[in-house]
Amino acid sequence: MSPAASRREVPAFRRGGTQLVVEVCVDGELYIRIAGDGIVVATPVGSSAYSMAAGGSLLATGTNTFVCTPLAMHGGCAPPLVVPDDREVTIEIDPGHGGFDLEVDGFLVETEAHRFSVSSEQAYATLVVLDGSRSGLAWLRGRGLISDSPRVVARENQELHVRRET
Numbered sequence: 001m002s003p004a005a006s007r008r009e010v011p012a013f014r015r016g017g018t019q020l021v022v023e024v025c026v027d028g029e030l031y032i033r034i035a036g037d038g039i040v041v042a043t044p045v046g047s048s049a050y051s052m053a054a055g056g057s058l059l060a061t062g063t064n065t066f067v068c069t070p071l072a073m074h075g076g077c078a079p080p081l082v083v084p085d086d087r088e089v090t091i092e093i094d095p096g097h098g099g100f101d102l103e104v105d106g107f108l109v110e111t112e113a114h115r116f117s118v119s120s121e122q123a124y125a126t127l128v129v130l131d132g133s134r135s136g137l138a139w140l141r142g143r144g145l146i147s148d149s150p151r152v153v154a155r156e157n158q159e160l161h162v163r164r165e166t
Contacts, residue, residue, distance in 0.1 A: 008046030008105045010118065012091065013038035013071055016098020023092040024068055024081070031081055037072035038100065039091060041118050046105075048140055056080040058146070066120065085120030092116075 014020045014037050022039050024031045042051040043066050044059035052058055056069030057080050068089060069080040083089055092115045093100055102109045102116075140146045 007043060009040055009042040009050055010102070010104050010116075011038060011040035011050055011071070012093055012100055012102045012116070013040075014095075014098055015101050016096075018096040018098035019074060020096065020100055021094040022070070024078075025090045025092075026081070026083055027087050028090070031068070032070070032076070032078040034070050034073045034076060034078055036070055036074050038093075039071060040069050041089060041091070042067050042069065043120075048145060051080070052145070057082055058140070064120070066118070087119075089118040090115065091118065 012020070012022070019035045020038050021033065021035050023033045024039065040051045040054060040056070042049070042056065042059070044061050044063050047056060047059040047067055051067055051069040054069050054071050057067050059065055059067055059082065064085040065082050066085060066089075067080050067082050070078050095114065102111055
């Protein structure tokens with residue numbers, strides 16, 4: 001498979017009704033072997049999409065990291081792993097009889113490969129925000145993807161109510 005560049009995310013996920021077995025290594029060191037629906041590797045820009053929906057960490061814009069998030073893991077313990085972008089993540093997939101699909105930024109990539117290396121390429125793209133539009137955390141809060149605990153909101157509303165009465 002020829003190299004593919006991603007600005008957001010690279011998910012590998014099961015195609016049929018069977019689980020994938022995925023092995024994840026960082027710089028040659030085994031992190032985890034999982035059985036489940038797959039894995040997604042995301043950049044800071046992509047971490048607020050599929051990875052976050054699967055319970056992955058939200059990476060702050062401008063950090064030099066990416067996150068590896070297991071998808072619907074069946075047993076074991078493998079929290080999402082945040083990796084510095086100067087490291088190489090190797091993913092090996094045993095697709096079982098159902099096969100798997102690989103996407104790069106939402107586009108299906110046809111491949112027969114079962115082993116992939118993920119690494120960062122500096123200055124691949126620059127995110128441009130025009131007209132004072134919100135981005136980053138403010139944008140995620142505005143869309144409701146990040147929200148405060150209901151208890152905190154209730155306390156804040158109660159404090160506002162008390163201030164109005166005085």
